Amino acid sequence: MTNPSPPGYLDDEKKGRITVTTTEVEYFPPPKTESVVSMGAFVTAPSASEGGTLVPDESDKPSNELSEWQTSIIIITLSGITLTTSMSVGAFTIALPAMAKDMNLTAQFLLWPQSMYSLTNGCFLFLAGSIADHIGNRNMNIFGCFFAGSFVLAAGLSQTGIQLTAFRGLQGIGAAMCLPTAFSIISKTISMGRRRNIAFACLGLGQPLGWFLGLLVGGICEGSPPGWRLAVYITAALTILLGVVNIWSLPNDRRIESSSWSGFYHSVDWIGLAISSTCFGTLSYVFAAISGDLKAIEQPANIVLLCLAALLIPMFAFWMNLQEKNGRPALVPNSMWRNKAFTCMCLMVVLIWATLQCMRLFLSLFFQNIQHFSALNAAVLLLPNVIAGIALNLLTGFLACRVSSYYLVLTANVFGILSPLLLCVINPAWNYWICSFWAVLLSPVSAGVVFTIANLVITDAFPKETQALAGAMSNTAQQLGGAFGLALAGVVAARGSQGGPEGSQVALWLGYRAVFYMCFGAMVVACLLGAVALRGAGVVGTSNEEKRPTTAKQEGEV
Template identity: 25%
Template sequence: MSTPPPPSRPRSLDDEKAPTMAGSAEVIPKSASLAEPPRQRSLAKDIVLIGTVTLAMILNTANVIGVAISLPTIGRDLNIVEYKLQWAINAFALSSGCLLLFFGRIADLYSRKYTFVFGCAVMGIFGLGCGFAQNEITLDVLRGIQGIGAAAAIPAGLGILAHTFPPSTLRSIAFATFAAGAPVGGAVGGIIGGVLTQLTEKSWRSMFWFLTGLSAACCVGAMISIDDDFEHSLIDKRVDWIGAFLVTAGLTLIIFVLSDGSIAPNGWKTGYIIALLIVGVILVALFVWWEHYLEQLHIREGEMLDTWWAPSPLMSVTVWTRAKGKLAVVLMIAFLQWCGFQSFTFWIQLYYQDYAGYTPILTMIRIIPMFVTGVCCNFIVALVVGRVPVVYLIVVGTLFTGLANLLFAVINPNSPYWAFGFPATILSVFGADFVFATGTLFVAKVCLPHEQSVGGALFQTLTQIGTSFGIAISTIVFNATIAKSSLKDGVHVNKAGTNAPRPAQLVAYRDAMWAGAAFCFFGSILAFIFLRGLGVVGHRKEKDARSDVTATEQDAGAHA
């Protein structure tokens, strides 16, 4: 007679282990390796892996910041009207944000390594094509396809880190380094992109070709350093195509509306904007219902369920309840933080170039401290994430980003850069880097081994939606303020707002920053109320890390 499996040891919020399979929709076959310890790897190979995955994050960010700094030049070269220029960025964000969950699931089911390589290759190949684009439509279509690569590479990269490195100092360093890829990517896209755009013969096209070279390096590094992971895949590899369609279509419509609402013929009152928003929300609601239905169906039927239309859900709805609902709070804070942070980065570039009249290079010089501080923030996270409760890091980070918005909300244009611009630039990145590094570590800690990429995709999806939502709301505030302020002077502003009086423009920029500050301060309040007692999410002593892996294996095996 076989002996019963050992019981799971008690867990606390301060020592959160991978969740048990009880209540999970996915029944894992005993032959599937859920928490198999990683193979013995050399330190050099680990360093190359961390560098490669971080390079993918650098590419993801550089493909946004680099294009943003080049928009005025792209508009002049391709004769794109100003209010349509944002689609060179929105097309990338649209496809990358809407397909994260789908590709995260594909990575978990089949291979994180080859999903990652596919994503980096797509970013490179279609980025190369962007450099040869001769008109607006071609550029926007290529940018949209390029975003598919980011949607594949980023969640797969997070899953690779979570699977390769068990809870340890090295895991904390790996996730902090990956998070540092965002500010480094901002520096690469902003500084190098600005220099190439302004000083090379091919202008903005050189920037795309440079990023293509980095994509190629990313593919080579992945093939060298990332282990094949087919044997870690689940036996049931069916894809929830119904759920994939619902969430992709719903998010596409919502993000499209958020991106296009302010420039539609009648703004947010435009008929198709209202209709698409309603349809998008309904599709996302249907997605949640369908995933819950599949989850409950699999809990009832278990391994007996092999109906073709009912595979395991794309996203387990119960994942939101992990750690007694604290994962849902962390995801909401990530959404709010990206609303405030990306709104800040969007408006300060417009402020410096359109209001203050600086060139792209002079604008980048003024925001260089963001990138330097971002790298420093992630170094700090790597040092303290295993010692300092996560609530302190998140509250401080979101408060600092809120203060950065606040400084621009009260800015005096006649004051020197060091009075408002410099401290705001320094403070702005604390929230993004503290929340991203600690948030992804927490997601990796509470998600099951077979859903690490989906968990990372869920986190990234919330940040992508937050980016679009924050810019959309702050744009509504900006447009309403500039129209109201201009009417006081008897001026009817055009669609782009370029003919508005300078005092009206300044008031509009300030009000947009107030909106960004509100998002961040709300995130601070949520963290302070709901994340107290969560404890640390980073590494502990190495012997505790090894026992943690063993306990996870026992816990998963007991419920398989």
């Protein structure tokens, strides 16, 4: 005869079924689920003799308990990374007309510096994330800040378009060291729940805030003797200063026992890294080449590179399947793509970031080249974009653990569609408040919400020991979207401008409007994708402790 279970006791059998409490109904699924795909089964743990670089996956609790003050400092400094990288983008964006005159850049070469930044950044994200998971996120982050800041300064000193493009490319490598590590530090030091949601939201709000500061500082400095270069020098100084601050503010990495470079060599999917980086690099280069001149696609070199990229995509999928079958480390296992939320969010990030980059660039060009505002006035007109982006990121951080991600994403995408649509029907002679204001205000809505939700979904899909790689995945999707969007925008703008007299304002406006139509189409696709693929998705960013009922006064089985 067995003793009856005490009130509130949940045995193993009942945990896999529906438990009814006095407060809520919760479903505790069996240990194996597909709602969040874990890579734990696909990452081999090196033995002690080999020297291990990975530690066992743990619960959602951080490796080191930090005070609220320490947590706040970490969030602020890591948000500064996205702020300074976006600030450089804003400074170079607002300075495009001035740089074109200063360096005699042709229209075909104008987008190359930004395209080169996206190319190198995207190529090195996975590599930087893998190395950071071994040597430590703190060291990689600090070195990346100094590296990126040095080449931002070099870009400000450049005298030719080739120098500017090369230094922007090297800056992209430095940014690739900083962004995934910021993602990983938050995941490893802040437990899952509202605080982590807000931390990821702060990373997101650093983008619109930094971009606007770049526009504002660039507009103010345009009238000074150094011109646009002064804004670049200020950005470089802030980036280097951030590296100095991070030496003091970032927590030390947890010491990993039996860590060795031999174990690191065996724990990283080097062939997968090479395939993915080569594919991204070739695609980005071809996109950049055709963005200035569509006829460049007819050149033999670009045809070969495009065919190579098309061949590498199925090769990457085949290699991931082979690694997974043999129980060896796989960069992004194919089984992860069966997670609908993960796959959907990655695709949506690509589409939304393509739209965001195009909207930011061509809104600035629209105000300066079509409505003839100065660089400083154009920056002021774009201020609602920043305010909306900051507010939405913070709001999403608070709501993510309370409201279904499906409704958050769907609502944001619906509003995001309106921004390019308004610019498709606008008359350049209209007052700013009639149409332009609302387009500027609504343009960051989708990105502000999706950034936080996507980071939470991707974090859950990767194990704790490879969170820097998870950050690389998130940022690679963004960079791929930005590179693809800007390249396609260049082609669309060139085609659209053929409808007017060559070199006229009419032709220029027709090209810009064609880009806004392209952005509208991309947002419609993103909205439909989220509406279909995310149906049934629940709340994200909630810790297991928050999901589990604290009392069980009454229980029963349904």
